[in-house]
Amino acid sequence: MKENKEIPLAGVKEIARRADVSRATVDRVIHNRTGVSEKTRKRILAIIEELDYQPNVLARRLALASRGTVRLGVLLPSASEETEYWKAPLEGMNRAEAEIRQYGVLVSYYFFDQNLQSTFTAQVNRIINDALDGVLIAPIFEKESIQLLNHCKEKGIPCVLMNSDIPGMERLCYIGPELFDSGYLSAQLAHYCLQPGRKAVVVNIARKIKRNVAILEKVEGFQAYFREKDSEELLLSFHTTDTDYDSVASGLSALLEKEPQIGVLYVTNSRVVLVAEWLENIGRKDIILIGYDFLSGNIRFLEKGYIDFLICEKPQEQGYRGIMTLFRHLVFSVTAHEDYLTPIDIVTSANYKFYRN
Amino acid sequence: MKENKEIPLAGVKEIARRADVSRATVDRVIHNRTGVSEKTRKRILAIIEELDYQPNVLARRLALASRGTVRLGVLLPSASEETEYWKAPLEGMNRAEAEIRQYGVLVSYYFFDQNLQSTFTAQVNRIINDALDGVLIAPIFEKESIQLLNHCKEKGIPCVLMNSDIPGMERLCYIGPELFDSGYLSAQLAHYCLQPGRKAVVVNIARKIKRNVAILEKVEGFQAYFREKDSEELLLSFHTTDTDYDSVASGLSALLEKEPQIGVLYVTNSRVVLVAEWLENIGRKDIILIGYDFLSGNIRFLEKGYIDFLICEKPQEQGYRGIMTLFRHLVFSVTAHEDYLTPIDIVTSANYKFYRN
DNA sequence: CTGAAAGCGCTTACAG
């Protein structure tokens, strides 16, 4: 009934003793380095196998600590008044930074304004200029991001993408949600909640919608679900590039007047807070509201009952993993070639207290 | 725009140099040990403050590695044919074990049969007999668990509870879900999905229900939600202590005949798979089914559309954290006095692919 | 009250 694996925990020293060689030679074998005769290599490998040798990560890191500083750069939007969303990834990055500072890792942040492409370009140039060892990118502006990725490829600088992906580009990995599924899941929730005879609306509130991958993929996922359920006729949509309350409110009011049987609103980003405000003002708690991100404003309306579901994709973890992936790649040559698709979490007024970003 | 904290990263050596003492003396001050004159202590503390000294955790652990073995014990149900649920916490524990094996931690597992109290008692006695350094407990049988907790308290052995809590008992902390909220959230989902005129059923399938805290608290949470919504009359319930398919199927069939307007079934544990099977057999995909745990059987029915929502509470993480909490407490004197309430996650056919236990 | 020295397990110039 009781499992108890006693492990002798043999180290390099013991292996060296058994193989009758020096620790340096064992080290060479462990790291697949050249300069060891085939015979010795085989002998050592056999012993490693036999002892089920597990390197002591601690000691390894400590020994490596003497190496020079590794400089990482992060290109991400600054948390604006408009949305505090980007605070979360930044927190995750800071957490990672604190953890690995001791190994001589230095992280520099290059913030840009999501609404101003010029600030993005400027920071791209600074990154190129600073000749970093690794880069973590939130590729909000696709064209310029591709430029940066190409530059890094040329220089052999590893890049990790986060938040949204650029298909087909060479990079270490992508860390973030599968956006299509995020929309698809939202549609599923919408569909569950839709009372007979009522309709669902996709609401896009963003300066740029046309080439905004993050939004478009979610919309596609959402529509795909309704198509599968043969309920496409239940689907309306609403777009506005004016992201202030008044534009949103008047636009939606007009729509509601025309289509009074609206039962669900799906807002494709964190601006759901504006719609919640509008619902509160017109006193319509009965309309189901689905939106994005674990932000204080959104949580307030979740508590009040105007927002019903928030879709959250672990932004803090995204930041944390982004940094750690680069770190492990650069310092320990541990490379994650696989993308990390974050969970797509459903947060309601009944479970938000326990949610962890 | 760019944040760049340059840190000198001074260590014990540098502090010793500046204070003109040996590293041993600095070490004494850092660890608040006696045997240092007040004058030197103050001088050293000032320097530590000034340099914003952060100990290198790696080096500390490595140095400590020479200390004797720490022996942890885990009291948990064995993963049975009936439910593979307990595989997940065990995996988390194994992961933690692998991480900390290098610090001389040895974990012993004491498995018992959830349906046989005698096996629990037997393992409690073995744990007491083995004089461990720390214990992690899934307190399925309350009375015997209290016995064990009292014994540990007497001996000064730290205990962590997981999966369900025993209120009022002294322990390091509880790691697991807030069960009431878990039921409450389920009720919220049920309520969202309930079509007009249809009813919800609480389904308990367990050998013991009477004193089964895990189940009772969920039921209370579920009922509380409907009470708040003034929909208590929509609530039915069904209990069976026979946990085989036939008993469940015939019982539910009888209920459905009497109450044909059933719209939602809420199963309070992982046995939801039996209900899903029954729904499949009677061909009723339209009835919403809510249940527990990310198990392969459940996932299969989620994919097929017979289970609509699975509530999951990060069992693997619970196991991982349980071990790590004891480890940190015993080896680094880092004590988490706060309970860790796990997220209550909602898994559907649209997001299960990305779920992480 | 204080310090010199050895050790944790691994890595890395450097010398042969």
Add this chain to the structure above:
DNA sequence: CTGAAAGCGCTTACAG
């Protein structure tokens, strides 16, 4: 192709 020695930053007997 191989090894002796020093070092990563911290801790700990042991000696004074």
